[in-house]
Amino acid sequence: MITAEQKPMDEIRGMLAPYKRVLALGCGSCVAECAAGGEKETAMLASALRMAARIHDEEVLIHEKTVDRQCVEEFILPLDDMIGEYDAVLSLGCGAGVQAVSEMYQEIPIIPALNTEFLGETKDQGYWVENCLGCGDCMLYYFGGICPLARCSKQILNGPCGGSVDGRCEVNPDIPCAWQLIIDRLTQFGELHRLEEIYPPKNWARKQGSGPRKIIREDQQT
Amino acid sequence: MTDSRKRTLALFYCRNVPESSETHRQAIEKAHSEQIRLFPLPCSGRLEPVHLLRALEEMADAAYLITCPEGVCRYFEGNLRAKRRVERTREMILSIGLEPERVGIVIGSKEVPKTLAQHAAEIFDKISQMGPSPALKRPANETFACEKRRDWL
Numbered sequence: 001m002i003t004a005e006q007k008p009m010d011e012i013r014g015m016l017a018p019y020k021r022v023l024a025l026g027c028g029s030c031v032a033e034c035a036a037g038g039e040k041e042t043a044m045l046a047s048a049l050r051m052a053a054r055i056h057d058e059e060v061l062i063h064e065k066t067v068d069r070q071c072v073e074e075f076i077l078p079l080d081d082m083i084g085e086y087d088a089v090l091s092l093g094c095g096a097g098v099q100a101v102s103e104m105y106q107e108i109p110i111i112p113a114l115n116t117e118f119l120g121e122t123k124d125q126g127y128w129v130e131n132c133l134g135c136g137d138c139m140l141y142y143f144g145g146i147c148p149l150a151r152c153s154k155q156i157l158n159g160p161c162g163g164s165v166d167g168r169c170e171v172n173p174d175i176p177c178a179w180q181l182i183i184d185r186l187t188q189f190g191e192l193h194r195l196e197e198i199y200p201p202k203n204w205a206r207k208q209g210s211g212p213r214k215i216i217r218e219d220q221q222t
Numbered sequence: 223m224t225d226s227r228k229r230t231l232a233l234f235y236c237r238n239v240p241e242s243s244e245t246h247r248q249a250i251e252k253a254h255s256e257q258i259r260l261f262p263l264p265c266s267g268r269l270e271p272v273h274l275l276r277a278l279e280e281m282a283d284a285a286y287l288i289t290c291p292e293g294v295c296r297y298f299e300g301n302l303r304a305k306r307r308v309e310r311t312r313e314m315i316l317s318i319g320l321e322p323e324r325v326g327i328v329i330g331s332k333e334v335p336k337t338l339a340q341h342a343a344e345i346f347d348k349i350s351q352m353g354p355s356p357a358l359k360r361p362a363n364e365t366f367a368c369e370k371r372r373d374w375l
Contacts, residue, residue, distance in 0.1 A: 008317070009314075009317035009318060010317070040270060040272055043272045043275075043276075044271055044272045044275055044314065047272065047275040047276055047278075047279045048275060048314055048315070048317070048318050049318075050279055051275075051278060051279050051315075051318055051320065051357035052318035052319065054356060054357055054358070054359045054360060055318060055319050055320065055356045055357055055359075056319070057359075
């Protein structure tokens with residue numbers, strides 16, 4: 001799931017300053033799961049912004065609405081009937097959501113309320129970690145299901161670096177050494193020989209540097 | 223009557239607080255001319271920051287929560303969660319320029335349990351010392367319209 005965090009209130013208020021009629025638009029998917037931009041968070045932010053406007057003697061109208069998914073056109077369409085009432089939309093979607101809404105309604109500024117963070121795994125309630133970079137060329141098989149690119153501070157494909165202490169990373173002792181985990185897992189499955197292979201530098205062209213990535217599946221298209 | 227008596231308090235409370243039945247709730251609200259608005263919760267862990275924010279936005283100079291004593295929550299950790307949510311709400315109102323003291327939590331005591339009426343009177347006295355909330359200063363032409371206005375309780 002895509003994780004995000006709300007931007008600081010001052011930044012949000014600064015971006016909204018020129019606008020008098022604002023729609024706070026939540027998203028009921030990933031950002032709701034990580035408690036950043038769902039219906040509850042949208043209600044909180046809209047409420048706080050209305051109060052802030054009163055405290056600072058500003059006349060601003062702030063309404064709120066949450067769609068199930070901001071990154072899919074069909075879910076945005078219901079805004080057609082109401083979008084004209086507003087000077088700006090404050091989107092609590094991820095970066096993809098903000099841009100999808102922006103593309104649909106080009107005549108109105110769509111302002112991001114969140115900082116989109118990473119592709120996250122939910123470890124516990126209120127605790128998300130980045131275990132996947134979305135590199136476009138998954139190598140988890142070779143590394144026992146532990147990604148050295150996402151989980152090793154040095155992102156080395158031919159490890160370990162030799163600096164870990166008691167299984168903890170020397171760069172950030174708060175996290176386990178990814179290479180210790182890889183070796184433990186491969187040993188468990190009797191597959192340690194996979195590490196005898198030297199892995200060449202990662203081809204990052206599959207992640208970035210060639211413009212935005214896209215997936216086209218003709219069998220899924222109408 | 224001094225100006226400080228005109229404050230309004232939104233008071234959320236766990237139903238396990240002593241003497242917090244519906245009859246008690248009505249009696250307390252009546253005794254305080256509805257300057258104290260009471261909101262019972264099945265457990266303080268049911269409270270969300272949006273409840274406190276909505277109360278501050280729509281009717282209250284301060285919004286407080288009363289929980290069971292630590293370690294005796296019927297649902298084990300409801301009051302611990304509530305504590306963190308109140309803290310989050312305080313951070314949020316501070317970020318818009320409102321005093322964090324307008325939101326608070328009172329954790330009941332195992333040794334000296336107090337009734338809902340006692341808690342309410344103490345909290346009301348405390349918040350009466352504050353000035354009126356600037357967040358209730360509603361402009362004449364302000365309207366509130368949420369397409370999906372939910373009853374957050």
